[in-house]
Amino acid sequence: MNKQSLYLYFICASLLLLAGCSVERKNPLSKAYHNTTAHYNGYFLAREKLKAIEAGIQSKVVYDYNQVLPIFPPLDSATAKANATDLEDVVKKASFPIQWHKNSKWIDDSYVLIGKVRYYQLNFGDAAKTFRYVNSSSKDPDARHEALVWLMRTFLVTEELDNALAVSEYLKKERLNKENARELYLARAQYAYLQSDTASMIENLRLSLPNFEEKDALARTRFSLARLYQLTNQPKEAYAQYNKVLRRNPPYDLGFFSRLYIGQVSELTDTQDRNRIAGFYQKLLKDSKNTEYRDKILYEMAQFELRQQHYDKALEHLQASLKTTGSLQNQKAYSYLLAGKIYFEHLNKYNLAQAYYDSAAQVYPQNAPDYAAVVERSKVLTDFATQYNTIVLQDSLLRLARLSEPERMQAVQTIVKQEEEQRVQKEQLQQNQQLTQQRQNVTVNSNQNNIAIASTSSTGIWYFDNPAAMATARSEFVRRWGDRPLQDNWRLRSRGETTNQVQIAQETAITPDQPVISAEERTANQVQTYLQNIPQTTAAIQQAEKQVEEAMFTLGNIYSQKLKAPARATETFEQLLKRFPNTEHAAETYYSLYLLYDRAGDERKNIYYAKLKQQFPGSTYAQLVDDPSFLSKNAAENVKARILYDSAYTYYEQQKYKEASNFLAQLDSQYPLNDISDKAAFLGVMITARTEKPQALREHLQRFKSGYPKSPLQVKADQLLATYTDLEQKNLLRQEAPQVKRPDETAKSVLTITPEEKASIVIAPETQKEESIVTPRQEEKKEAQAQNKQSVKQGQPDTSTAALPKQPVASDSTATDTATANKTAPIDVMAYTSAPDTAYYFVLIYPTAAPAFKDITAKYEKYNSSFYKNESIKIDSAAFTSDKTMLVMRSFSDYKTARSFNIKQKAPQAPVGRIRGVEFTTFVISSANYSKFLQKKDLEAYLTFLRTNY
Numbered sequence: 001m002n003k004q005s006l007y008l009y010f011i012c013a014s015l016l017l018l019a020g021c022s023v024e025r026k027n028p029l030s031k032a033y034h035n036t037t038a039h040y041n042g043y044f045l046a047r048e049k050l051k052a053i054e055a056g057i058q059s060k061v062v063y064d065y066n067q068v069l070p071i072f073p074p075l076d077s078a079t080a081k082a083n084a085t086d087l088e089d090v091v092k093k094a095s096f097p098i099q100w101h102k103n104s105k106w107i108d109d110s111y112v113l114i115g116k117v118r119y120y121q122l123n124f125g126d127a128a129k130t131f132r133y134v135n136s137s138s139k140d141p142d143a144r145h146e147a148l149v150w151l152m153r154t155f156l157v158t159e160e161l162d163n164a165l166a167v168s169e170y171l172k173k174e175r176l177n178k179e180n181a182r183e184l185y186l187a188r189a190q191y192a193y194l195q196s197d198t199a200s201m202i203e204n205l206r207l208s209l210p211n212f213e214e215k216d217a218l219a220r221t222r223f224s225l226a227r228l229y230q231l232t233n234q235p236k237e238a239y240a241q242y243n244k245v246l247r248r249n250p251p252y253d254l255g256f257f258s259r260l261y262i263g264q265v266s267e268l269t270d271t272q273d274r275n276r277i278a279g280f281y282q283k284l285l286k287d288s289k290n291t292e293y294r295d296k297i298l299y300e301m302a303q304f305e306l307r308q309q310h311y312d313k314a315l316e317h318l319q320a321s322l323k324t325t326g327s328l329q330n331q332k333a334y335s336y337l338l339a340g341k342i343y344f345e346h347l348n349k350y351n352l353a354q355a356y357y358d359s360a361a362q363v364y365p366q367n368a369p370d371y372a373a374v375v376e377r378s379k380v381l382t383d384f385a386t387q388y389n390t391i392v393l394q395d396s397l398l399r400l401a402r403l404s405e406p407e408r409m410q411a412v413q414t415i416v417k418q419e420e421e422q423r424v425q426k427e428q429l430q431q432n433q434q435l436t437q438q439r440q441n442v443t444v445n446s447n448q449n450n451i452a453i454a455s456t457s458s459t460g461i462w463y464f465d466n467p468a469a470m471a472t473a474r475s476e477f478v479r480r481w482g483d484r485p486l487q488d489n490w491r492l493r494s495r496g497e498t499t500n501q502v503q504i505a506q507e508t509a510i511t512p513d514q515p516v517i518s519a520e521e522r523t524a525n526q527v528q529t530y531l532q533n534i535p536q537t538t539a540a541i542q543q544a545e546k547q548v549e550e551a552m553f554t555l556g557n558i559y560s561q562k563l564k565a566p567a568r569a570t571e572t573f574e575q576l577l578k579r580f581p582n583t584e585h586a587a588e589t590y591y592s593l594y595l596l597y598d599r600a601g602d603e604r605k606n607i608y609y610a611k612l613k614q615q616f617p618g619s620t621y622a623q624l625v626d627d628p629s630f631l632s633k634n635a636a637e638n639v640k641a642r643i644l645y646d647s648a649y650t651y652y653e654q655q656k657y658k659e660a661s662n663f664l665a666q667l668d669s670q671y672p673l674n675d676i677s678d679k680a681a682f683l684g685v686m687i688t689a690r691t692e693k694p695q696a697l698r699e700h701l702q703r704f705k706s707g708y709p710k711s712p713l714q715v716k717a718d719q720l721l722a723t724y725t726d727l728e729q730k731n732l733l734r735q736e737a738p739q740v741k742r743p744d745e746t747a748k749s750v751l752t753i754t755p756e757e758k759a760s761i762v763i764a765p766e767t768q769k770e771e772s773i774v775t776p777r778q779e780e781k782k783e784a785q786a787q788n789k790q791s792v793k794q795g796q797p798d799t800s801t802a803a804l805p806k807q808p809v810a811s812d813s814t815a816t817d818t819a820t821a822n823k824t825a826p827i828d829v830m831a832y833t834s835a836p837d838t839a840y841y842f843v844l845i846y847p848t849a850a851p852a853f854k855d856i857t858a859k860y861e862k863y864n865s866s867f868y869k870n871e872s873i874k875i876d877s878a879a880f881t882s883d884k885t886m887l888v889m890r891s892f893s894d895y896k897t898a899r900s901f902n903i904k905q906k907a908p909q910a911p912v913g914r915i916r917g918v919e920f921t922t923f924v925i926s927s928a929n930y931s932k933f934l935q936k937k938d939l940e941a942y943l944t945f946l947r948t949n950y
Contacts, residue, residue, distance in 0.1 A: 043106040052086075069223060072186070088117075108143035119153070128151060145174060226241035226258070299334060302321065303338070354384060413527055419526070594612065644667040655690075682711075832932060838893070839926070856912075860889065890927075921943070
């Protein structure tokens, strides 16, 4: 056979072979061809490229080894953007089998790869759709399981925890291969982390360990498990895991921190163990490879001393750690925090603890689980320091005020002289430290240059081609200057300082032409400043004493309620009563001391029980010592008291003052400990203004001002009293009680005289402007109308009554009929009102047994602390019906803020934002309507009222 015939034969055979391998055919030859081509020309290349991308993302993660390492690498838009081109290339390669080899067995795996790419692109919606498609269409169980595990990871990132739990529960029934089992356990551990379930997190990480094949990933997971054991006080288990990490030749960072932490969980049975571990830390400290970790080593040495209750040594190591510059992020935050804990929990030096907690709160990582607790304790200690320093300062000034003038001058001069000496010593110490640091830097630079030169000369490699020399130089640069970007004027850019800021600072610095203040002048100025602050008048001394009284009372409450230091609280309250026996906080102080002694089982509680019953028999605190549930019972009575107040106000608006007074009297007699006594008293003042002589109004106003000094209605009482005084000076007060007008007549000021009386008095020619008396609710209505008018100007709809059609003016007969009708028509005191209120609540009503609402109160506490920290929202929960629970969040200052909160509950980050398939209701309600809602519990009726009126 010639060559031409052989060539034709080969072409025909190839064509026949290709025809036999068509996509439509399912013979063994066709399957083998398409499987091989799809695998090696598409799926394999896409998978390997995606692995490289994942390894790159993993390598760029900067771990905080003081915390548990994250289970999955964190994702953000910067990471997605940096890998955008490579991720799209993975999609192209994975799409090849789907487009050209549809009958191959790698289609499902290619779809899974595409879903992972969408996940890394932060396109979680498309990722979830792709994983769902594989689960519903694939016949390969491994592909379906892998898709479901990644679907669970997608739900975790989007915080759809209920859906993630559903996937996890489904996979419990399936048999997974090692790779899918490992990823499922890690996903479950991430779910437990989001739920703050440490025990479940430990269990799932432990179960994932046998399924690892990649050595470094196993070391990271084992290290995280060891940290969890250590943080949950399981030292033996933690020691075993750290030891296993070290035996497998881990990456340097993991090995270094495992060695550090293994010393913290080692047993200290005798002096030999303690010396061995102390020597181990000293060895780490001297190792030149650990130069950038010196601050962390010193921190762990402080932890080691703390275990042995050597607080002074621990604090010395922490001070050294804070002075050392290292490469670890957030290390200073942890050193500040540990020093604050030592002062707070062990030494009870709260003033020093406050300084360290304040520094820690400023630099502490906000994604740390205990960030909120650190900030909260910092705030408590800041409040403590404020009260403590107030007492110290005012007591010092009062002591100086009691001295004679020569003694006072001498004492102040002595204080200023001591402060000046301390200032000079501090400046000298700082200069010495700077000189020492400069000498050390010169020595280090010289040694490093010698090392670099020796390295270059011995190896024949140029300095900038020597990675070892470059790494050493960079480490020293970061230690001295920080991790700065490569840019012009890098020396001037310290802590975010710009060139312009440095230039301004240089221009405003002292120059040789500016006068320099001498030490004598500075001392004299300081003496005069101190003398000016010393209280020398009776009023100033009383004011200083009042500051001390308030600070001592607040400090006692901080000790008792926030710092949990009952002994200090008892001592502070006792000192308060001894120094200020007539304090306005006597009743509450007696009650606090009664509780403190009662918890301690001290019989001295009987002393304060007797004092409460004798001096304040009708107070809330006297009721509480007999009945601890008094407040909850009183809350129900407050609801009834508010109903009576609403009835009184309704009659007041209709000018039925006698009926309004009757309701107020009933409120006072039946519920004397109500929480709206100031409102009821002010309404009584307004009834007096419209029914009695002006002199009676003055007496009622003065009684109100003295009886309710902290009431927000004090401002309106002052305004009314000022109006009264002004009219009295102008001789325009009426002499008799005003005549009660018919409801259809226009109300006028009850303080001004009638037109007939006014005509008999010689007054200025211009018309006298009538002064009106405004009640709290009328004032709120006026403000609401003003806001509505402003809204109309801005193009918003007008919701005020001014926008309604005007009614025709009633004739006399119509007015009489209206008055008669008002007399006979019953008043529905339980009707909901749309009048503006001073407080609004958010209400959530949900099925009690629904799993989606498990721990809903805790979720809202976390949500409010993250997004509404400044609102100080309080959460209450109570049964609404036999199968429904009502969650109430109070209170919002206005309806707009409360409504905005309600709308935002539809967002994904809200605790109820992602709940599906369960019926629940959220709405906003005013405090007045809430009282009625509790009585009626007519949910549909209130929702109808809400839609109609808001």
